[in-house]
Amino acid sequence: MSLVGADLTEFEQADPDLRTGHPPAEFHFAPASAEEAASILESASDARLPVLLWGGGTHQAIGHPVEPRVVVSTAAMKELVAWEPDDLTVVAEAGMKVADLETLLGSRRQTAALPEVGGEATVGGVVAAGISGYRRARYGPTRDRMLEVSLVTGDGRVVRGGGRVVKNVTGFDLPRLAAGSLGSLGLITSVCLKLWPLPESSATVRVADPGRAWHIAYRPLAVLESETGSMVYLQGTAREVESQAARLGGEVSPGLDWPETPDGPIVLSLRVPPADVPEAVTRLPRGRFVAQHGVGEITFALAAADEDLVALRAWAESRSGSMVVVGGESPSGFDPWGTLPPGLELQRRIMAAFDPAGILNPNRMPGGRTSGGR
Amino acid sequence: MVRRLATLGRMTLVEDLVAVLGPDRVLADQIDRHLYAMDAGVFRGEAGVVVLPETTDEVAAIVVLAERHGRSIVARGAGTGLAGGAVPLHDAIVLSTTRMNRIFDVDLDNRTAIVGPGVINLDLSRHTSPHGFHFAPDPSSQQSCTIGGNVANNSGGPHCLAEGTTVNHVLGLEVVLAGGEVLWLGGAAPDQPGLDLRGIVVGSEGTLGIVTRVLVRLIPNPPAVRTILAAFPGVESAAATVSQIIAAGIVPAALEMMDQEMTIAIENWLRAGLPVEAAAVLLAEVTGEPSAVEEEARIVERIALDNGAISAHTAADESERALLWKGRKAAFGAVAQSAPDYFLHDTVVPRTRLVAAMAAVYEIADRHGIKMMNVFHAGDGNLHPLMAFDASQPGMLDRVQAAADELVEVCVRLGGVLSGEHGVGREKRDLMPLMFTPHDLDAQARLKEAFDPEGLFNPEKVLPHGSRCFDFGRPIPEGAWV
Numbered sequence: 001m002s003l004v005g006a007d008l009t010e011f012e013q014a015d016p017d018l019r020t021g022h023p024p025a026e027f028h029f030a031p032a033s034a035e036e037a038a039s040i041l042e043s044a045s046d047a048r049l050p051v052l053l054w055g056g057g058t059h060q061a062i063g064h065p066v067e068p069r070v071v072v073s074t075a076a077m078k079e080l081v082a083w084e085p086d087d088l089t090v091v092a093e094a095g096m097k098v099a100d101l102e103t104l105l106g107s108r109r110q111t112a113a114l115p116e117v118g119g120e121a122t123v124g125g126v127v128a129a130g131i132s133g134y135r136r137a138r139y140g141p142t143r144d145r146m147l148e149v150s151l152v153t154g155d156g157r158v159v160r161g162g163g164r165v166v167k168n169v170t171g172f173d174l175p176r177l178a179a180g181s182l183g184s185l186g187l188i189t190s191v192c193l194k195l196w197p198l199p200e201s202s203a204t205v206r207v208a209d210p211g212r213a214w215h216i217a218y219r220p221l222a223v224l225e226s227e228t229g230s231m232v233y234l235q236g237t238a239r240e241v242e243s244q245a246a247r248l249g250g251e252v253s254p255g256l257d258w259p260e261t262p263d264g265p266i267v268l269s270l271r272v273p274p275a276d277v278p279e280a281v282t283r284l285p286r287g288r289f290v291a292q293h294g295v296g297e298i299t300f301a302l303a304a305a306d307e308d309l310v311a312l313r314a315w316a317e318s319r320s321g322s323m324v325v326v327g328g329e330s331p332s333g334f335d336p337w338g339t340l341p342p343g344l345e346l347q348r349r350i351m352a353a354f355d356p357a358g359i360l361n362p363n364r365m366p367g368g369r370t371s372g373g374r
Numbered sequence: 375m376v377r378r379l380a381t382l383g384r385m386t387l388v389e390d391l392v393a394v395l396g397p398d399r400v401l402a403d404q405i406d407r408h409l410y411a412m413d414a415g416v417f418r419g420e421a422g423v424v425v426l427p428e429t430t431d432e433v434a435a436i437v438v439l440a441e442r443h444g445r446s447i448v449a450r451g452a453g454t455g456l457a458g459g460a461v462p463l464h465d466a467i468v469l470s471t472t473r474m475n476r477i478f479d480v481d482l483d484n485r486t487a488i489v490g491p492g493v494i495n496l497d498l499s500r501h502t503s504p505h506g507f508h509f510a511p512d513p514s515s516q517q518s519c520t521i522g523g524n525v526a527n528n529s530g531g532p533h534c535l536a537e538g539t540t541v542n543h544v545l546g547l548e549v550v551l552a553g554g555e556v557l558w559l560g561g562a563a564p565d566q567p568g569l570d571l572r573g574i575v576v577g578s579e580g581t582l583g584i585v586t587r588v589l590v591r592l593i594p595n596p597p598a599v600r601t602i603l604a605a606f607p608g609v610e611s612a613a614a615t616v617s618q619i620i621a622a623g624i625v626p627a628a629l630e631m632m633d634q635e636m637t638i639a640i641e642n643w644l645r646a647g648l649p650v651e652a653a654a655v656l657l658a659e660v661t662g663e664p665s666a667v668e669e670e671a672r673i674v675e676r677i678a679l680d681n682g683a684i685s686a687h688t689a690a691d692e693s694e695r696a697l698l699w700k701g702r703k704a705a706f707g708a709v710a711q712s713a714p715d716y717f718l719h720d721t722v723v724p725r726t727r728l729v730a731a732m733a734a735v736y737e738i739a740d741r742h743g744i745k746m747m748n749v750f751h752a753g754d755g756n757l758h759p760l761m762a763f764d765a766s767q768p769g770m771l772d773r774v775q776a777a778a779d780e781l782v783e784v785c786v787r788l789g790g791v792l793s794g795e796h797g798v799g800r801e802k803r804d805l806m807p808l809m810f811t812p813h814d815l816d817a818q819a820r821l822k823e824a825f826d827p828e829g830l831f832n833p834e835k836v837l838p839h840g841s842r843c844f845d846f847g848r849p850i851p852e853g854a855w856v
Contacts, residue, residue, distance in 0.1 A: 086617045087724045087755075088625075109623060130565060143570060144542050159817040163791035163809065165722045167539060167754040169528040169577045170792040170802075170809060171836060172818045176541065176573035180565065197623035218597055218663055240666035273562035275483035296564050321563035341568040343557045346824065350569060353820035366567045 021057045025068045030076040034150060034158045034189040037072060041187065042156025044070050045357040051154075053183035053361055055095065055125025058117065061267070061327045062129055063182055063336055063364040072187055074124050081190055082164070085110060088195040089147060089164055094124025094188045109198040113139040116258050124188040130180020134222045134233070134258055137214075137294045143179035145194045151178060151186035154355025164192045177350075183361040185354040201238040204231050206251040211278050213248055214293040220244070223293035225281060226259045233258075262288040264301030267327030270312065272296050272319045283312055296321070305331030313338050337366040387443040387467075388423055394435045399426040399473070410450065410468045414515075416717060416771065417458035417800055421448075422465030428473045430586040434554035437584065437830070440467050441553070446833050449580040451491065451523030454515040456718050457799030459527065459579045463834055469584060471522045477501055478587070484562050485592045486545060491522025491585050498590070507592035510537035513795070514703045525585050528577030530795035532628040532702065535753040536661075537593065539795065541576040546589035549575055551582075552826050562589065574821070579797050580832040582825040596627070596661035600671035601695040604678035604686035605652035609633060611682045612654035613728040616752045618677045619658065620725065624670050628659040629753030630702055636747040636760075639708040646701025647694070652684055656752065657702055705749040706760065712745060713762035717774045721782055723790035725755035734784040735759045742777040756794035757785070783808060798836045806838050815841040 022028060027049075031037040044051050052068035054060070054075075074095030081091035085108045092101055099118045105111055115126050115133035127149075132141040139145070148162035151174075161174025178188055202221075207213040210230035214223045221233040232248055233256050234241045245252045264287070272280050274296040281291050281298065285308050289300035302309075309331070313323040317339055325336040341347070344367045351365070352358070362368070385393070391400045401407070401424035410421040422445060427433045440447045447467045450460040462468050474490035477498065481487065482505055489498060495516040499508040512531035513519055523529070525547065530539040537543070546560035560572035575582055606612040612631055619626065632640070632655045637648040648655055656678065660670040671688045678686040689695040709716050723731040732748070735757065739746030750758040759781060761774050782792055782805050792802045792809060806815060819842035825831075 084724060084726060086621050086726045088620060089724070130570075132565075136564075140538065140542055141564065143573060144538060153817070157813050157817065160810070160814050161817070163722075164789060165724055165755055165791055165794075167530055167534065167722055167751070167756050167794040168791045169539075169795055169797050171798065171806065171815075172821055173528070173541065173574055173577050174817070174821075176570060177821075179573075180570055184569070197620070197625060199623065218594065236663065237666045237669050239669065240663040243663060243665050269565075271563045271565055273484045273486075275481070296562070316563075319563065320561045322565075322567055324567055337567045341566055343559065343571060344568070346551070346557070346571065347569050349824035350571075350821060353824045354817070365569070 022054055022071045022073070023052065023068065025052065025071045027070040028073070029070070030073045032076040034152055037152045037187050037189060038156040038158050040072060041152055041154055041359070044359050045155045048357050049359060050362045051359050053128070053187050055122035055128065056097065056120030058119060058121040059125055059129040059131060059326070061325060061329070064368070066361050066364055074122060074187070074189070077189055078122070080104065088166065088197070089192055090195055091148070091164065091190060091192045092123045093190045094122060096123045097121065098123055098126055105195060106198065110195045111198050112145060112193045112195055114142060117261070123191060127179050127191055128181060128183055128188055130182070134224060134292065137223065137292065138219055138221045139196060143176050146175035146179050146191060147194055148192035149175040149178045149188060150190045151188045153186045154357055154360045159186065162192065166194050182364050184351045184365045186360065199235045199237065201241045202233070202235040202254070202256050203241050203245050204233055204253050204255065204257045205245050205248050206230070207232055207248055208250070210293045217244055217248060221256070224259060225291040225293060227288055228259075231257070231259070259290050262290060262299050262301035263327065264288070264303060265328045266302045266305065266325065266331060268300055268302070268309070268323055269326045270298040270300065270316050270321070270323045272316055272321035276319050276321070280316070283315060285312075299326065301327075305334065309334060340367045387439065387445060390439050390443070391423060391425055391436065394439070395425060395427065395432060400424070401426070410470070411462060413450070413453045413455040413458060413460040415456040415458050415461075415801060417461045419461040419463045420465050421462045421468045424468045424470060426470050426473050430548060430550065430556055433469065433550045433584055433586050434556055436467065436469060437550050437552070438554040440830060441828065446830055447584065448832050449522070449526070449584045451520030451526070452494070452518045454519040455523060455527060455797065455799065456720070457793065457797045457801040459797045459799035459832070459835060461800060471520060474522075474586065480505070482507065486562050486589055487592055488587055488589050489521050491520060491525065491588060493521045495519050495521060495524060502592055503595065506595050508595055509590055510534065510543050510593050511540045514706060521588050521590065522585055525576050525588055526578070526580050527795065527797040530751065530756070532630050532751060535629055535751065536625045536627045541573060543591045544572065544576050544588055545591050547572055547575060547585050548587035549583040549585050552828060552830055556586070560589070577797070579799060579836050581822055581836055583831060598664040598667045599659060599661050599695065600667045601689040601698055602658045602660075602671055602674045602678075602686060603648075603689065603698060604656045604658070604675070605649040605684045606654040606656065607652070607682060607684060609654045609732045610729050612656050613732065613752065615656060615678050615681045615683070616728065617726055618681065619674055620753070622673060622677065624660065624673060626658045626670070626674070626753060627661040628657070629751070630657040631655065631748070631750055631752035632657070632702070632705065633748040635745070636705055636749045639712060639747060640701045640705055642711060643708040644701050644704055646697050648701055649685065657698060702749065709747060709760060709762050712747070713764050715763050715765040717761045717763070717778060719757065719759045719761070719778055719781060720793050720796035721757050721785040721790060722794040723755045723757065723785050723788045725753065727788040727790070728752060728755060731757060731785060731788055731790070735781060738777050738780050738784070742773050744774060744777055751794070754794070755790065779805065800835055803834070803836060804838050812843065816843065
């Protein structure tokens, strides 16, 4: 196939496995290096072909859908680049599965505190999606662990920001900006993450009042409420976990028994200041949910679009929060992001600085790329 | 405000500024301009005029006037920075935030506070501590440095080992951008849709805009604290102890190292109880549940002794602990007895390379004939070699600068970075290519351009000249894509 301004056929790979799960597109690529990805994206920019970036495909429901002509996947970049256990840092290629990385780190009793997701989710994918796990109450969001990022811009520049040390203020914090950028700045090819040691002991405590538990527990891993009850997750030395559990009262089980992520035709994330979580829970439509006390995120699933969604989003926004679609399909007429965030023009200028032709995941981010639409 | 501005513009910059701020908050005489031409480092610039706004509206008006008069703006907190970040160049307007020092709101349910950029770091923690909370970043200058300055430099401090640096504790901020546009970025609710602009403004050293309010995260005061002091016969055994503590699965709240030159200076001044006979001293602090800290303190003591420590003991009470910390945080003041001037360095290596880095520090000091003292955040590999010297000796400042540049090069070779918490400012601007390729620097320059197309905010800082020299975006053939 010949295209004006570029010929992408030279990069075309025949492996049909590369196409699984992707939406249909004319070209599917799985570059093995940042340099290969750069050639592909440069050509795609020249031809102005919209590109969908693909990790494990587990969080593609976030934001506006993309209608790509090219799909670039990180499936062929999944190596561990460097792991320095004594420095508590790891460098992984973007296509490495989160579960594989955490299993490996666990062999030396360390963790990157990435989301507790199994399956196909990739390191680059959860970083790009800005997804944080249940341990956020203790370890902060995923972006707080981003020490270094390498990415390929829309016009094929290989750019690295940050450094492989735990403390750094050398230039602008590109790693943090890349977290949650949903591919709008570039294809993330590798990241360096800060690690934490895994404490020796952990326990899950069932409690009646999660709000009270959040206030009396000293820095628990998580306080989660779901339709089946509320749990406090503790981790530390054996005596510490024991004494915290005793103070909380309630039924104690060893280990961390994470709730299943709510799933359904539509999955939403309600984000409010932490103190608003108890009220948010009372406002949820019936169905499965996980509310993170102390964090302010409530993920819930719906069987079908519901008029209450508009009112619930309005309430979240009135609390300076938001309600966004994170799984399934956005009901028709229901914007996946809600009210546009402030500084949209600035956001667009930043995206244009990294992707001048606007080919990367076009329009996925709130408000799209250009004020006038495409 | 807007109406008033419309009538301005035909007057001089100072007259225009006086019309907005009144005569008392516009400092234009020579002494004031001289005072504000430096930060706490060694560089001197030229301040055109100094302004002391009190509100966001006033800051926005100053930004508009600066644009109209073609003058750049350098924001300044307490001026405790050491890298020249707040040093004005080319008669820039110095915008001091010291009068924007109100704590607007403390929200204990959400564990947040909204503060002006001029609030002093320690004042915030003093304000919230009675309620059981504090602001985690604690630079050694915390008695005088401001939250706005902490935001600009993504400041750390001893306790950022476990808690992270300023960026981990800033949930949102109000910023005045080019054109006087005022934006709130981030907030108490997690993960605002769109790019994380809050995160990019933190650590940008005043080059993207002017932060006028900060929403900070407060963290609970730990129920128990143990501070361990260990004395070592050599820097190597102290560094090995640092690595092994981390490898044992303990991330202490703080893990600080001092060498003998430094402990002697501190003891001469303060008598903080530091062992002056030791070649290196480690100060470790563990926090958390009482049962956990007892256990961790014993493990830290044991690892130190296993590595050949002369002594290792846990502070018996709060007053002994406070004295140890007083000694640590007063270290830079203690240097004054050694020489009239000092150059405090800030660079980071992976913590496993501490021994190699320290050997290089001493070798470079010897070769240049400079007295080098060390007190630093060993736990995160953040070195602070301090060179004590007399700037009135001819050629001395050049030697110090040469030694400093060499140190940075060594640290980058060891896998480190230019700065851990002081920032790049002017001091390390031209060393940026040691770490970054032309493409990397170009991307940072484009980011700066997206925020500040006219180069109004703190120009000629952080990024070296010519960073934005690439234009790879070739013209798109017309009609290429339908």
